[in-house]
Amino acid sequence: MSHNAELIAVGTELLLGNIANTDAQMLSKGLSALGINVFYHTVVGDNPERLKAAVALAKTRADIIITTGGLGPTCDDLTKNVLAECFGKKLVYDEESAARIRAYFDRLHTNRPMTENNLQQAYLPEGCTILSNDWGTAPGCAFEADGVHVIMLPGPPSECAPMFEHRAAPYLRSLSDGTIASRTLRIFGMGESSVEARLRDRMNSMQNPTLAPYAKTGEVELRITAKADTLGEAQALIAPVEKELCEMFGPLVYGADVDSLEQVVAMHLKLKGLTLGCAESCTGGLAAKxxxxxxxxxAVFKGGVVSYTNEVKQNVLGVPQALLEEYGAVSEQVAAAMARGARKVLGCDLALAVTGVAGPDPDDRGNPVGLVYVALAAPDGVRVRTLHQGMGRERIRITSASHAFDMARRWLTGLPDGE
Amino acid sequence: MSHNAELIAVGTELLLGNIANTDAQMLSKGLSALGINVFYHTVVGDNPERLKAAVALAKTRADIIITTGGLGPTCDDLTKNVLAECFGKKLVYDEESAARIRAYFDRLHTNRPMTENNLQQAYLPEGCTILSNDWGTAPGCAFEADGVHVIMLPGPPSECAPMFEHRAAPYLRSLSDGTIASRTLRIFGMGESSVEARLRDRMNSMQNPTLAPYAKTGEVELRITAKADTLGEAQALIAPVEKELCEMFGPLVYGADVDSLEQVVAMHLKLKGLTLGCAESCTGGLAAKxxxxxxxxxAVFKGGVVSYTNEVKQNVLGVPQALLEEYGAVSEQVAAAMARGARKVLGCDLALAVTGVAGPDPDDRGNPVGLVYVALAAPDGVRVRTLHQGMGRERIRITSASHAFDMARRWLTGLPDGE
Known part of the structure; x- marks a missing residue:
């Protein structure tokens, strides 16, 4: 039987936008890895009635309810009180939890003394599994009632994450049968809607594994997810789909289960014992960052030059003044000269250069926002890509840097530089 | 009458934990600034039935429903179809939106052609206010039906944020009576708990305006919020509190209603007609970025050098080899030499330099993670700050760059360089 979990976050600070609900992201990832479906996230404030309503609703549609937040003394242990009431449980004093709370305060800074309401945290639903908290004061707990598993975790991410990993996940693992495995292919150089158009029929016909595309800034992720009795079986379901996708998208696929283009570039540089540097105008240090x-x-990155003025392009990178005057800073010629100059002055094997118009306004030669030249200088010569990007300043900068990394990746892996 | 909004985010990627629901945070902040209460956030997947259920519930408890996501071609415009159905509206083809989508693709790279399903986005609920999208392809929309205001925004944060600010917020502003005004002071150089401890009694005694501190990476924001019949009255309530806080925190307050330290630095540079440059080791381009x-x-930034190796420190910035050998790259002496060198080679009035150990491991001289030297070279000499930061790589890099900007800010405004 497969389980459905609902996440309920409790905290007015979430509804005011002071913090993002990163606990929900962390828990969703963790639950997905355990093969547990998540159909809803709900956020409510520090309000007993609205929390009660959210729990009542969750009971009708989930068999696992995980709450985050509302356990500390500042909210009068709202979550524990409401959940105990919703499931008809009494709160009972747990001596061991009280001792832990006392010990925690003994270890702390003297200007934060323990108050009596800290000990309220030692009251827990009768018969629950106590999830002891080694990362803060409020213990979590888990119990089963009315056919639902309830797990309460503290809200601060620095407590919630280890409490999930070391306390809640082992509890949940004992409930689930089967395993889920996933693999994420990363694609650079094709828009989300084109990727989707190419995959639509294939995706709709799939049941297990499933395939889902996600757009990142200028990139697309394809996530293949399979369920099976064992990890090996799940992986065996994934393998042929991965192969099929790699054939379909060819050199646009830059990696599987990797974090970023730059990570792939760094890996290939390391394997080949080569170094990289960069010269940046419109990306202004983003590629180096x-x-x-x-x-x-x-080990692989020597450094960079942010040449935000012509003066720096000339004096530091050695771009000839004549080129700047004839073609302007935003030109194929200057991009190539910047890359060549960076390669020399930084003493690296490969150098990337980016020059263009990130906006918000066109440059003084009338070049439009989004026109960017990206160059790679390598031992076998220099190549340049011309980009026309219709988007905002931030996206133009991110995507331009990604194109630079993509040029390096293609050179390092012997692929042609199709844009 | 005060309004209650409910946020519904649509996207399986949220339930799988691929991304956090940062749209909800951004919208909650924005709604709070408009004086609109938010009682619930809900997240559902790309599933029509569950979205329908969430909308039906939201209709019973909110008079403003804002959806994010589910507008693109990859999800068959799920949100628009479901919301139109829930409120008994037809979708009609909007020629102007179609023209905008076509124009967007015309500006794009040739390898990302428009597909037919991109044009689906031009179908919008009859009689709605179209919220045109200058930051992506999917237009948003707003309408009133069944006593509820419905606003649909695209999911990608880079589109959702400007669409809220420039499209949804003006629409919402026309609904609310009374005004809320807020002013945010920004503090650099004191931890959140110290700021909070100093303000606690004052904060608890306040009703209107209210005062709330928010921690940012290495910074604290103090937000003063007042409600009144007119904007002028609300601002008059804020002014004395702002004055009081500025006196309390003195030079730690670097601005009011500003975005960042670097923005304040740029403003002062512009006022004085001066230019800035930087030399970065452990921040690796982050300050320039x-x-x-x-x-x-x-207008004020000439460029930077990312000197990730000693070689680049010597060859590009002219740091003497003897200094590097005697004191090591992570030293007060080298920080000062980097700043001096950057000032010269970049031809700028002020130059910042950062060198240190961002981790995860100590450097080869045994300097600990978190030890960072930040220098400012100015016409009247060079000064250096020594930082000991106990945190992760990303935070160390961000906070180190902020310290560099803080040194420039203090120099530009004639403040002593207390760390």
Whole structure:
């Protein structure tokens, strides 16, 4: 039997937009990996009546209810009180939880003394499984009643995540039969609607595995998900679909279960013992920032030059003044010269360059917003891509940097530079 | 009459945990600023029956329903079809929206052609207010039926945010009576719990305006919110509280209703006719990226050097080899030399430099993760801040860049460089 979970987050700070409901994302990912469906997320404020209504509704459509938040003393343990009432349970004092709470405060900073209402957290629904909290004070709990499994977790993400992984997940694993496996292919260079149009018939005919496309900025993810009795069987269901998709999209597929284009570039650089550098105008440091987001980037990334003025293009990168005057900073010629210059001045094997108009206004030569030249200088020469992108400043910058990484990826893997 | 809004996000990717529901956070903040209450967030998948159920429920408890997502061709315009059905509306073809979609694709890369299902997006509920989308293809819409205002917005945050600000918010503003005004002070250099401790008594005694602190990465926002019949009256309630807070936190307050430290730096540079550049090691381009996130940055930002290796520090920034050997790349001396070098090579008035250990591992000289030196080279000399930050790689990088901007801000406004 497959399980359906509903997530109920409790907290007025969510409804005011002070924080995003990242607990729901973390739990959804974790539940999906356990083969448990999630059909609804609900967020309510610190309000007993509205929480009661949300729980009553969830009981009618889910067999697992997971709450986050509303367990601390600042909200009078709202969630515990309401859930206990909804399922006809009494709260009973748990001496071990009280001792843990006392010990936690003993370890803390002296300016945050334990107050009496901290000990309210030691009252828990009778007969529940206590989920002890090693990352904060409020213990979680789990119980089954009225045919529903109820799990309550603390709200702060730094407590909720380990409490799910180490307390709730083991409890849930014992409930579920079968396993779910998934694999995500990443595609760069084709829009979501084109990918979708190509896949629509195939997708609709699939039951297990299933196939779902997701748009990221300038990219598409294809997630293949299979259910089976064992992990091996689930993976065996995925493999032929993965092969089929790789054949269908060819060099547009840049990786499976990878995080980003730059991660794939760094991996190939490392394998080949090569280094990268970059020269950036309109991306203004974004490509360098993305490379150095990767821990350990220093093994393959030498550095970059952000040449936001012609002066810096000339003086640091050695772009000839004549080129800048004849073609302008936003030109194929200057992109190539920037890449060549970066390769030399940074002493790297491959250099990327980006110059273009990110907006909001056209440049002083009248080049339109979205016109960007991306170049790669490699030992065998320089190539340039011309982009016309109709979108906002942020997307233009992100997508331009991605094109630069895609050029490096194609060079490193011996693929032609089809845009 | 005060309004109650319910947010319904549509997208299986949310239920699978691929993305967090950041649209809900953005909308909640925006609605709160408009004086509109939000009592529930709901998330459903790409499933017509469950979306119908969620809308039916929302109709019973909210007088404004805002949906996000489910408008694109990949989900067959699920949201539009279901909402039209729930409120008994026909979908009619809108020629102007179709023309906009065609124009959007004309501006795009040739390898992303428009498909027929893109034009489905031009079908909209009869009699609705069309919310034209200048940030993507799917138009939004708004209508009133059965005593409820319905607003549909696209899901991608890069479209949803401007669509709310420029399309939905003006529509909603016309519905609300009375006015709410708010003002947000930004503080850099003091932790949230210290700010909160200092304000606690004051905050609890306030009714109108109210005061709420929000933690950002390394920063704290203080939001003052007042309700009144007119905007002028609301602003008059805010002014004395703002003055009081500015006196309380002194030079830690870097601005009111500003977006970021870098925005304030850019503003002061512009006022003074000065230019900035930067040299980055552990921040790897992040400071330059943040400066160039600002439209029009080219007026004050000359560029940067990402010197991720000693070689680049020497060859491009001219840091003496002797300094690197004696003190190591992570040192006060090298930070100062990087800033001096950047100022010279980039030809700017002020240059920032950052060198340190962002982790995950200590550097080869045994410097601990979180040790970062930030320098400012100005016409009157060089100063250096030493930071010890106990947090993860991403936070260390963001906070280090912020410290660099804070040094520039203090220099530009004649404040002492207290860390």
């Amino acid at each position: 993305r490379m150095t987001d990767l821990p350990g980037a220093s | 943040r400066m160039t996130d600002l439209p029009g940055a080219s």
